[in-house]
Amino acid sequence: MTTTPVRPAGQQIVPAGGPAPGGPAAAPHGAPAGAPNATVSRARGALRRTPGKLRLVMALCVLAAVALGVLGFQAGSVQSRALGAASEDTAQLVGVQEVRNALVAADATATGAFLVGGLEPADQRARYDDLVDQAASGLATLSGSNEGDAELLGQVAADLTVYTGLVEQARANNRQGFPVGSAYLDQASTILREQMLPALDEVVLDDADRVAADFAGVRNALWVLAGGLVALAVLVVSQVWLARRTHRVLNVGLAVATAVVLVVGIVSTVLLAQASSRAQEVRTGPYAATLAASQAYSLANDAKSMEAFTLIKRGSGQAYEEAFVTATDDAAARLDTAASEGILDGSTAQALDAWVTRHADIRALDDAGEWDDAVALATATDPESPNAAFDAFSASVRGDIETNAAATSERLDGAATTATVAGWLLLVAGLVAALLAWRGVTARLEEYR
Amino acid sequence: MTTTLATPDRSPRAGARRRRSGVVAAGLAAVLALAACSGPSGADDLRLTEAPQDEAAEEAPAAPAAPAECADPLASYAPEGALPGPDALPGGSTMAAIRDRGSLIVGVSADTLLMGARNSLSGQIEGFDIDVLHEISRAIFGDPDRLTFRVITSGQRLEVLEQGEVDLVARAFTINCERWESIAFSAEYYHAGQKVLVTRDSTASGIADLEGQRVCAPEGTTTLTRLEQFSGIEPVPATTHTQCLVLFQQGKVDAITGDDTILAGFAAQDPYAKVVGEAISDEPYGIGVPAQNVDMVRFVNGVLEQMKSDGRWAAIYGEWLGGLGPAPAPPTAVYGRTP
Numbered sequence: 173m174t175t176t177p178v179r180p181a182g183q184q185i186v187p188a189g190g191p192a193p194g195g196p197a198a199a200p201h202g203a204p205a206g207a208p209n210a211t212v213s214r215a216r217g218a219l220r221r222t223p224g225k226l227r228l229v230m231a232l233c234v235l236a237a238v239a240l241g242v243l244g245f246q247a248g249s250v251q252s253r254a255l256g257a258a259s260e261d262t263a264q265l266v267g268v269q270e271v272r273n274a275l276v277a278a279d280a281t282a283t284g285a286f287l288v289g290g291l292e293p294a295d296q297r298a299r300y301d302d303l304v305d306q307a308a309s310g311l312a313t314l315s316g317s318n319e320g321d322a323e324l325l326g327q328v329a330a331d332l333t334v335y336t337g338l339v340e341q342a343r344a345n346n347r348q349g350f351p352v353g354s355a356y357l358d359q360a361s362t363i364l365r366e367q368m369l370p371a372l373d374e375v376v377l378d379d380a381d382r383v384a385a386d387f388a389g390v391r392n393a394l395w396v397l398a399g400g401l402v403a404l405a406v407l408v409v410s411q412v413w414l415a416r417r418t419h420r421v422l423n424v425g426l427a428v429a430t431a432v433v434l435v436v437g438i439v440s441t442v443l444l445a446q447a448s449s450r451a452q453e454v455r456t457g458p459y460a461a462t463l464a465a466s467q468a469y470s471l472a473n474d475a476k477s478m479e480a481f482t483l484i485k486r487g488s489g490q491a492y493e494e495a496f497v498t499a500t501d502d503a504a505a506r507l508d509t510a511a512s513e514g515i516l517d518g519s520t521a522q523a524l525d526a527w528v529t530r531h532a533d534i535r536a537l538d539d540a541g542e543w544d545d546a547v548a549l550a551t552a553t554d555p556e557s558p559n560a561a562f563d564a565f566s567a568s569v570r571g572d573i574e575t576n577a578a579a580t581s582e583r584l585d586g587a588a589t590t591a592t593v594a595g596w597l598l599l600v601a602g603l604v605a606a607l608l609a610w611r612g613v614t615a616r617l618e619e620y621r
Numbered sequence: 622m623t624t625t626l627a628t629p630d631r632s633p634r635a636g637a638r639r640r641r642s643g644v645v646a647a648g649l650a651a652v653l654a655l656a657a658c659s660g661p662s663g664a665d666d667l668r669l670t671e672a673p674q675d676e677a678a679e680e681a682p683a684a685p686a687a688p689a690e691c692a693d694p695l696a697s698y699a700p701e702g703a704l705p706g707p708d709a710l711p712g713g714s715t716m717a718a719i720r721d722r723g724s725l726i727v728g729v730s731a732d733t734l735l736m737g738a739r740n741s742l743s744g745q746i747e748g749f750d751i752d753v754l755h756e757i758s759r760a761i762f763g764d765p766d767r768l769t770f771r772v773i774t775s776g777q778r779l780e781v782l783e784q785g786e787v788d789l790v791a792r793a794f795t796i797n798c799e800r801w802e803s804i805a806f807s808a809e810y811y812h813a814g815q816k817v818l819v820t821r822d823s824t825a826s827g828i829a830d831l832e833g834q835r836v837c838a839p840e841g842t843t844t845l846t847r848l849e850q851f852s853g854i855e856p857v858p859a860t861t862h863t864q865c866l867v868l869f870q871q872g873k874v875d876a877i878t879g880d881d882t883i884l885a886g887f888a889a890q891d892p893y894a895k896v897v898g899e900a901i902s903d904e905p906y907g908i909g910v911p912a913q914n915v916d917m918v919r920f921v922n923g924v925l926e927q928m929k930s931d932g933r934w935a936a937i938y939g940e941w942l943g944g945l946g947p948a949p950a951p952p953t954a955v956y957g958r959t960p
Binding site: 286287346349350351352354358359378381383384455459467543545547 | 660662663664665668669726731734740746769772863870891
């Protein structure tokens, strides 16, 4: 306000605009303006130089403080967005794994139904229908919630219609006692395993990459620290310069501005760093647990359908049994690692072991030539059956996935709120510091009037 | 004056600039440090350590090479004396070992209707080949049901015998010289011939009329080799014969070629298909036995002799292949081979 009468003079602005080289350049330009009165001109010249520089200092301080506020706000919201995205992408990843599991389980159910003859049990049929419904609606939701995944998921959805068509043909033939039914089922399984599952695995990897990028983004938001240091340096240097120039130790405005920037800067940095380290904890904690559980479940479902194939192939199923062992070993290793890291309790791993032990009983019967008994055991549903053991594992691992996925999104969302708060704090602090700096320097400027 | 003023002026500012550039450098360094450790990737989070799974490294069964030469492929080992009863199997013989084990392990088809197929209503594997095996089980155990089935594809037939994984293979198994080089066969127990299956409205009256068309045959069979001898036909291999029927029903092939027995089974599953033409080949079926088990071959031949003479062969034929016409005279066994 006080500067307004000075500004229209125009000439004073010019030297203010050119800092170091402006000094010498302003002299010849300013001299003719002050020509009428030598004394006044000398006084003005002296005045002009220092206020010009004062204005420059003021502009720098205000600019630095505003920049700190804006950048800090930006950093806060970038971090908050990254955390939110990590939460969403994790949900997407878990959703894709769920679709994958539903498809593999549907295939295992359809295959298993062939073990018991042409008339498939009504509950198996209902289970298959239910799983296919889950997969289909999951695919629709997931393609809608992430554009990046839409193309691959669209392909999977298209393949799903082909798959279900083939399974129906297999059923129709099987029901008439035509062995060509099992060839249709084979073809359906081939489409599932060679086209749909690889596509879903690719989507899972894409999602995991996006989550990884989100986590990197969370940390990158800390770069605002550098900006804060610059603003702080500008304010401190300005005060040193002012103190030398005006022979006053303290400029209240600038000092308070510096203090505000320092305090809020530290607080916000702590908040942002906290959000970042919380994200890191989530990544090695519930997020890692979610991934471990959901991959173990996926592998176990794969293994479960291998179990049906070993029996259908009746003696030529060795390759399937090897795949079963590989898949369950991998699943067990993932669960054990998670348990040893303390992010999952060991109960799911135990449930998996229990199921694998029951599966060994089926293999023992089949290997001893008791194929009918092996099939009876594999299709039994009583509480002691391998199926019941699988269901128990299933329930346990699904619980793990749900709990940890919920914890992941809850904690990431909490961290996102913290980051938003830090961003707003920095914005307010920046603006307040700018105002204080402006007022502080203006007070000095007043003295030159 | 201006210069002198400027000089002292410059030093603090230059200092500030120096300091500022120092701060910028520190900031940049921090940025670089952060960028350098940009953290684990998605694959790391998923703990995908191993390389992407290698392509299903399934070796395609080697197609039979040029037909090997031998005097008479149909000649098998003659049975020695009268067929011993289950209680009188010679000590130390293959049959005695099988009896002691408790079951006869046999390689069969589960999807060749009429010859060896799983009845989806009962869950049992049944057919012409299977009934012959039941008779052999009866001869060893006195019980026709002591069979342990090992379901194999046609491409696996030689392999399971060479590895000694099964005692017998009865799976529409054509006797030929080349196969005699690695395994042994019983005497011929069924005479099939290669024909072709086309759609009901097709005007083709044999494989020669199928020029320019896609014809399916299973991998690793004499059927496919023979198909390749017809110029102008596009052979389409499939993993199993039944997969050929799927491709046929999906319109991906125009015809299927195979032994008349197998094609009869297909026609029974698909009212829009018919088997046409005269047999373009002779397919004498034998029961495959591991090469070293000569005593087993002699024993099986003894069982087959009995079946052919006491009418069991004709009864089994009537049950499964009656649709092809009344039972013909069973093929005459040829012997004279020496180990």
